[in-house]
Amino acid sequence: EVQLVESGGGLVQPGRSLRLSCEASGFTFDDYAMHWVRQAPGKGLEWVTGISWGSDITGYADSVKGRFTISRDNAKNSLYLQMNSLSSEDTALYYCAKGGVPDEAFDVWGQGTKVIVSS
Amino acid sequence: DIQMTQSPSTLSASVGDRVTITCRASQSISSWLAWYQQKPGKAPNLLIYKASSLESGVPSRFSGSRSGTEFALTISSLQPDDFATYYCQQYNSYPYTFGQGTKLEIK
Numbered sequence: 618e619v620q621l622v623e624s625g626g627g628l629v630q631p632g633r634s635l636r637l638s639c640e641a642s643g644f645t646f647d648d649y650a651m652h653w654v655r656q657a658p659g660k661g662l663e664w665v666t667g668i669s670w671g672s673d674i675t676g677y678a679d680s681v682k683g684r685f686t687i688s689r690d691n692a693k694n695s696l697y698l699q700m701n702s703l704s705s706e707d708t709a710l711y712y713c714a715k716g717g718v719p720d721e722a723f724d725v726w727g728q729g730t731k732v733i734v735s736s
Numbered sequence: 737d738i739q740m741t742q743s744p745s746t747l748s749a750s751v752g753d754r755v756t757i758t759c760r761a762s763q764s765i766s767s768w769l770a771w772y773q774q775k776p777g778k779a780p781n782l783l784i785y786k787a788s789s790l791e792s793g794v795p796s797r798f799s800g801s802r803s804g805t806e807f808a809l810t811i812s813s814l815q816p817d818d819f820a821t822y823y824c825q826q827y828n829s830y831p832y833t834f835g836q837g838t839k840l841e842i843k
Binding site: 652654661662663664667676677678679712716717720721722723724726727728729 | 837
C-alpha cells in the first residue's frame with residue numbers, strides 16, 4: 618500500500634524551530650518529487666515547498682523562503698521540513714505529498730501533522 | 737508568481753445537478769493544472785491532472801477542460817458523496833499555487 622506518514626508536529630513558541638518528517642512506503646521513493654502543503658485552520662491549501670527526486674531542484678513559497686528548508690534522505694525513504702523563525706502565521710496542518718511521473722500532480726497525500734505556534 | 741483565481745467560492749446545488757467550477761491562471765501554465773477534492777478532516781484527493789486527464793479510480797462524472805488560461809471542473813450529475821471543497825492547482829512552475837477553493841454545498 619502506498620503511504621505517507623508525517624510526524625514531528627506540535628506546539629512551539631514563536632521564533633523557535635521545528636523539524637517535520639514524512640516517511641514513505643509502498644513505492645520507489647527516489648523516483649519521485651515530493652512536496653509539503655499546509656492548511657491553516659479553516660483556510661485553503663497552500664503549497665509550501667517541493668524537492669526533486671535527486672534533491673538538485675527545490676522551490677519555496679514566498680511566505681517561507683529563507684526560513685524553511687526541505688530535504689530528503691532516499692536511503693531512509695524520508696522527507697523533511699526544517700522550519701525556523703516560526704510565527705503564528707505558520708500554524709497549520711502540514712501535509713506531505715508525492716508528485717507523479719511523468720505528470721507531477723500530487724497523487725498521494727499523507728494525513729498531516731499539526732503545527733501550532735503560540736506562546 | 738502565478739496566481740490562480742477560482743470561482744465561485746461557494747456553490748449550492750442539488751443531487752443530480754450539473755455543476756462547473758472555474759479557475760483562471762494569471763499567465764500561461766500550458767495544461768499543468770490539477771483539481772483536488774477535500775472532505776472535512778481528510779487530506780485532499782487528486783481528481784484531474786494535466787487539465788483534463790481523469791485520475792485512476794475517479795468516477796467518470798468528473799471532467800476537466802481548458803481554454804487558454806481558463807480551466808473548468810465539471811461534475812455531470814452530482815452525487816451525495818460529491819459535496820466537498822474543490823481546489824485547482826498549477827504545477828507549471830515554482831512556486832506552485834492553489835486556487836482559493838470552492839465549497840460545494842447541498843441546496
